[in-house]
Amino acid sequence: MFKSATVKLTGWYLVILMVISLLFSVAIYQLNFQEINLRLENLQQGITNSRMMRSRVNQPGVSPADRSISPNSFQQEQDQLRLDQSHQAAVQMILALVYINIFVLIAGGFGSYFLARRTLGPIEKSHEAQSRFTSDASHELRTPLAAMKAELEVSLRDEKLTPEEAREQLESNLEEVNKLISLSEMLLKMARLDYDKLEKKHINLVEMLPSVMKPFAKYKKRFDITTRKSAMLVGNEAAIMELMNILIENAIKYSPERSRISIRIFERRTMTGFEIKNTGTPIHPEKLPHIFDRFYRADTSRTESGKNGYGLGLAIAKKITDIHHGYIQASSTEKETSFTCYLPNIRNITAKIQDPSL
Structure with missing residues (x-):
């Protein structure tokens, strides 16, 4: 029972951990991807402005055709370069987050099982002690009751039972009753010690x-x-x-x-x-x-x-x-x-x- 409970509790711990990890991974991916795109756009804009300024400067020995740069062609090249860099960065981030989540899954699994065992350990010990206590108490109660039952059945079947024998039988039963009373008092003491807060x-x-x-x-x-x-x-x-x-x-x-x-x-x-x-x-x-x-x-x-x-x-x-x-x-x-x-x-x-x- 406690093994299956441990597995279930481990599973719930792991599910909660992985949900949190995945949510954080998505948030980190979005933030980092936006930051990378912004930085690439700024870098592209800076390069574009610099190239355009240089294209306007007259350089000796260079024909006007070579000095002139097509703005559309240059812009397309820069956009393609930015998209390639963004794609590579996204792939790298996804791989890094996948590896991190795999590590979290493995480490979290062991950690979750440890926490589940630690959580259920005292409960399991208490349950085992209670079961053992109930079993032992039942055995101890059954012994004097069985003896009393056997003696009474024998006496009832004996048609020639004398008053002296009946008295002896009652004294024997009284002894067994006293044992039961003693046992019940000790069981009550154990119960009070388990659940009562004693004044000191x-x-x-x-x-x-x-x-x-x-x-x-x-x-x-x-x-x-x-x-x-x-x-x-x-x-x-x-x-x-x-x-x-x-x-x-x-x-x-x-x-x-x-x-x-x-x-x-x-x-x-x-x-x-x-x-x-x-x-x-x-x-x-x-x-x-x-x-x-x-x-x-x-x-x-x-x-x-x-x-x-x-x-x-x-x-x-x-x-x-x-x-x-x-x-x-x-x-x-x-x-x-x-x-x-x-x-x-x-x-x-x-x-x-x-x-x-x-």
Whole structure:
């Protein structure tokens, strides 16, 4: 679809370019041809006047017949010469304009294709991401729904179903419903991050950390926390809290029980950093570049969905950092896995305001 759209857009760009080029060529030809004719007429008039003046001068040893020049014959010769010169000049201009337009056609074709690809590139990427997102979301929604349907059909066919079994069946269905609710909430978060403009204010990341850690109070003995006295940045408080929450939850989920988790808040030039490290199974180097993709999971097995989640958490984390003009990176070795996000701090914002070029 986008290939044909690129060809069509290239064609339209080229048509517009060639129409403009041809119009300019016609205008240039007419102006130059009129200028050449005018100059030749002036030159012819000057030569005619000069020859006629010389014909009136008596020259010794030359007969009157030789001194006299037929005005009509001379005028015809001059007119023919002017027409020949005009024709040659016209041919030369036409050839030059043809060559120029051929060059414009070739160069414009490549340029038009480049511009068409550049114009449609972001749209194509967005369309592909949306299609992939829809496909993956449909798959994730279908899995719990299929499980619920199968369990309910089995229960309805069982005429000897006891109240205890029915209760167990309802609890299982409730678990699947909770998974669907969790998935729908994450999908809504992604949609809001894609289309909403978040309100930003001054935030102290160090003061925010205790509020972020409250949901993980039962794991507090596992954390080693290192912070500055203050780490100010400009951002949306709810989004930044969600970002930190995702990274902490991810570290807990994929690290052995009772293992240590390191959290560090620091500043590096004009960026404030939030780093979290945990031990556990390392992420394969080939999979590391894709862990921030939507619905991507380093463990592709779907049999442990309760542990692996839906593969949206890190995608949301990256989206939050992108919205705040920051970036997030991950590294993984046999010893530890670390995630570090960098967000512009107050000095960064002030520098951009003071520097008109930024």
